[in-house]
Amino acid sequence: MLATRFTSLIAIMVMISSLAYASDPDPLQDFCVGVNDSKASVFVNGMICKDPKTVTGDDFFFSGLNRPGNITSPVGSKLTQVFVDKMPGLNTLGISLVRIDYEPNGGLNPPHVHPRASEIIVVMEGTLYAGFVTTNSKDPNIRNKLFARILYPGDVYVFPRGLIHFQMNVGETKAVAFASLNSQYPGVITLANSLFGSGPPIDPRVLARGFQFDNTVVRDLQSRLWMQN
Template identity: 60%
Template sequence: MEGLKFVAVFVLLALASSLASAFDPSPLQDFCVAINETDGVFVNGKFCKDPKLVTEKDFFYSGLNIPQNTSNPVGSTVTPVNVAQIPGLNTLGISLARIDYAPYGGLNPPHTHPRGTEILVVLEGTLYVGFVTSNPENRLFTKVLNTGDVFVFPIGLIHFQFNVGKTNAVAFSGLSSQNPGVITIANAVFGSEPPINPDVLAKAFQLDKNVVSYLQKQFWWDNN
């Protein structure tokens, strides 16, 4: 019996360890500024710059005050600030984004962040936001946000923001990963390369195969 308890505890510890390492790990040094070269210490997908060569520029980004062009098919533009823009974010487990929305109808389409929870604050305008829980409930949580309001989108869940105001809208979001990733649902399903077999999508969405083929021929805009 004691042997079984030991095995059970060992399995639980192993599972906990694997789950903990599924997201950004806690750093074991002050910083690990990312570099593209391969002659450094490899940490979490990036190599570390020699600490003696690190400067303040490695932790700096400028330009989030600049409004972005939203005259595109979805009416929004996301300006990410993750480890690709600030090398010093490597191993720190956070990132940021600015989102600009065109007047009424500007949409950040349904998408997920596979590696990060998102917290969003509205700086200007009025947004209708929401997320959907996982199967089998598929419960929709929505809220209309005004300037100064904050909303959280749990990690991995499909969510969206839609400008319901008559003016431009701006929001900032913080994410719990140096590189949270983004999967825009329509783009992934109907715009994959190579395309998903139309028979699969026709059955999955209960659509006529011709409708699926039509959707796969459309241009799916990437607003990131």
């Protein structure tokens, strides 16, 4: 009897293990619509691999993170991204890097989300106010809770995957930070750009009621030019 139970337990464990290994990998793009057409072009969840015989050292190289970014954007910051589109050697490695430059007195990396990555940031110059907000948890003690603090050179902060986060330069001099993310293409959803700069525009009634704004406020926001920093 004991041997039979042990055998059954082993069988169940093997089945569970098999199901776990059969799960889908994390997505590396916003969507991948299935096509039932043998003549269709090939689209993969990531990038098609280059022939190993043609790979060179340049495929694993990027130059330029020592150069300040142009911070004359409307939000006063500039992101220099090293994603897989800039460094093909990152493909399948699950990592990427960003340099962020902020103008003095309010340069902002606006509230945004990375749907496919957590992020860790280290401040190199200046003083940043950085933070993230939790989800709509059932626990009222941590529902939509802000975790934030002032960061100085050498300080490190982490933003969990999928949570709204931001950084703002609260100092009187420029600020520079480097961020690492655990995805070759983490994706970026800047909330203001996505909601008020979508094309075609979202029905103003949706945003007016969702944000408890007047329709005229929503239309004014939708009429603005929303640019990436």
